[in-house]
Amino acid sequence: MRLSGRVLPVLSALAAVSLAAGLVWGFFFTPDDYQQGSTVKIIYLHVPAALMAINAWIMMLVASLIWFIRRHHVSALAARAAAPVGATFTLVALATGAIWGQPMWGTWWAWDPRLTSFLILFVFYLGYIALWEAVEDSEKAADLTAALCMVGSVFALLSRYAVLFWNQGLHQGASLSLDKEENVADVFYQPLLLSIAGFVLLFVVLVLIRTRTEIRLRRAAALDQRGTARA
Amino acid sequence: MRALLARELTLALRAGGGAPQGLVFFLIVVLLVPFGIGPAPDRLAGVAPGTLWIAALLSCLMTLDRLFQTDFEDGSLDALALSPLPMEAVVALKALAHWLTTGLPLTLIAPLLAVTLNLPASAYPWLVAGLLIGTPALSMIGTIGAALTLGLRRGGLLTGVLTLPLYIPTLIFGARSAIAAADGQDPVPALALSAALTLAIAAATPFATARILAIQLR
Amino acid sequence: MRALLARELTLALRAGGGAPQGLVFFLIVVLLVPFGIGPAPDRLAGVAPGTLWIAALLSCLMTLDRLFQTDFEDGSLDALALSPLPMEAVVALKALAHWLTTGLPLTLIAPLLAVTLNLPASAYPWLVAGLLIGTPALSMIGTIGAALTLGLRRGGLLTGVLTLPLYIPTLIFGARSAIAAADGQDPVPALALSAALTLAIAAATPFATARILAIQLR
């Protein structure tokens, strides 16, 4: 708690700086794409958000496993704290994708595998959050949501392959991989990396803040209980 | 074991049980579709396998939500947990009973309803095969959702929210095969994948569900 | 009166309540459709209004089944019946609370989902108007089904069976108007009929439901 309290301001500052720099650089100091025009700039929101949406779930999975095995209370709360952040990133990825899709594919939405599996991911986030909300007992809620997270991860993977089988899509593949020849041009690449870093930091900061809040809420509830017990 | 299966089946078939309603619900959802999207035969034929699958899925879901709930509310689940029968067996038997009273009859009646939706004749065997292979998975997966939402008021609804995304792979593979057959493509790969999926799910879920139930009973 | 409305809303919105789940369920049913019938945009556009209406209907239904059930099970309904508030008012308020937490939000989110189903833009206002006029009727009618099946195990499902046929007129008129608009025909007559239907239903159902509840409590 103390450590996280000290790190938090620094991280926040870093996140703000890299986000601002990445986005400003991306939006105002890169040339328009010859094919896509200025719409390409939405990539600086879209790609980092999409990456973090997935990573947030992975982080929740890891935290849930830690809770299940070691019963470390903070990890349960960290998973809980990450869910709304991850859901928001998913929503941002979906929204920016839709906004991008309108000029590029001529439609706001298509049942492309990538988009579809993101939608499914979003539903998983919603279910996870709803379950946390619905269970009264906090320890039980932690156990149940952890179970859901693990089961959900398996099925999210399954859905991904099922969806690929179901429809070949419009969406471009991953072009950020380092070993690939044709990466996006450098002019786009560097600010993109910067804004991805910004999103990562933003995620860490938000999760830290939310975890600290959750811990304090739990402490308050526990103190409250002890108060009533004494009275 | 046999006693539990017999009890589940009796309860499902007895007045107020889930079995007839599951079927009637299936029937009604399918019958609503022409009212909702209009009676044009082409349009209907295009959506027939999908409609049947979605209806099957929803009616499985509606019958599932109380799978453990009533046992939980009247204390039977406590007693079952302390009985000599392992919880995994209880889960598997309950899923089996659920499938026998919902998935199976619904599969058998599906061809009849497909007629009202103008499904091409070539797709019939694939539709039935798909449902026969896929619906047990729906029952098994459903136990997870039912266990997770045990004891929550309005748990039934949350069961839906948690379970439906888990159903998507089964739905895709299942419906795909009938659609492929209707469109004159090869329906076998989808069916094979569906079978593999069902086997994997049937092997894994009783353990997951039993674990979740133990948490719920605390 | 105000206390009852406030209580119903709190219960619906409180953890485990029906309100968010009703919406999410709506979302998920709509989401399932492309998986069931395939991703082709034309096919989807053809079934879009019908899908949204059927989904609205089902998610109303799923939230309805426990409308009186929990109050019945925990003895609250006995106490309400003996309270100074007339039973008709209790019914009307419960239906209102149900619509506010299910029908209304669902109507507001429907246009967004219509995008994913490629509904033609011209049909949007008619879709929303139809849902806005029709969903209150769904909540009112639902009270009848919920009251009839009170106290039955698996009542939820039977509610569906009894209520769905009652929903058909509302569904037909409601969906018709959006379909007409999408196909370039005049959407007004269907909408007018739908409005008349809703008014008649809203006037009559509280009395019918209150009577049924009195019988159930014996």
Added chain:
Amino acid sequence: MTLVATDITCQRGGQTLFAPAGFRLEPGRATQLTGPNGIGKTTLLRSLAGLAPLAGGRVTLDGQPLGALEGALIYTGHLDALKPALSVAENLRFWAALEDCADIAPALEAFQLTDLADRPAARLSAGQKRRAGLARLCVSRARLWLMDEPTTALDTASVARLASVLEHHLSGGGMALIATHQPLPIPVDTLGLSPAPAATPESADPFLAGSFH
């Protein structure tokens, strides 16, 4: 205001439950309803409350038929009428609002629930739940209390507390009819129900009557 019941009987599943019984309840008095399991105590209370029909006999409150007096009675049954998702205070406040009673603090106090006021009802023990259910009595203005086994799950201290609440109600001119198997620590009249004599054709199922030979 006096409650007079003459020759009342109840039926369940077409069968008469107990021999016709009568009693008279004056303001300030309580009557304990006793009888073996299954004799029909619960059924009788629900019939008096107007929730179920009486099979025979007459009940009047000051000469008027009982049904006309909605709001004049309150019934607490085997169930506690608590919403698990709401806190004790929220539950009680709702019932208080229906009776136009603004202050729930005395009711909480009377059943020693003040400390538990913010706890969701789902997290109460059996006895705490029962106390929260009984607190509804204190926010109602009903003169006649119909209580079905109110002492279930209560410890001795809580039973004493219930008794003092009852005494307060009676001393204000209230009346109570209480079905219970446990002796109550307040002075009460007793009405014991006894089994009905072998069913006569008229009193039993309509399909046993003469015209269905």
Added chain:
Amino acid sequence: MTLVATDITCQRGGQTLFAPAGFRLEPGRATQLTGPNGIGKTTLLRSLAGLAPLAGGRVTLDGQPLGALEGALIYTGHLDALKPALSVAENLRFWAALEDCADIAPALEAFQLTDLADRPAARLSAGQKRRAGLARLCVSRARLWLMDEPTTALDTASVARLASVLEHHLSGGGMALIATHQPLPIPVDTLGLSPAPAATPESADPFLAGSFH
């Protein structure tokens, strides 16, 4: 076979419920568990049954940890584990089948349910329901009976019947731990639970521990 519990405690919602308690239960003996409402009797019984975790202390049955002995105990709680749609006999026959017990007639007889055997459980009175729930004890081979307020809703005759069933179980070398507020008409040891001393930081909620300031 002897059940020994030393220094056991339970928690609910992160709070220790009662001061560490210990008891020793020999074959043929019953212990009555007493304490005010909300002290944790139900929680303790469920923990011993293995349905909930113990927060502290050790429980052994003949030196072995209790959890290893599934099927050696039976728990009857506030709820009766009856399916409303099934008849009394069907309900009982199911539980009997799980325990490989073929004959339910003695169990029905013991609780005077023979006449009600074909009645659906939904149509029983409160006391009849409880009796049907308790009949489950008679079809089980468990040596240790954990009972939570078994006398709820029972009339005096039924309490006596329960007592004789208990005595028969004990005389066969069985053991029973019974949480109740009512005196039992059989000789029992008593274990009274008393409130925990003001929570020490360690024993209480993990989030009250030092590192979370």
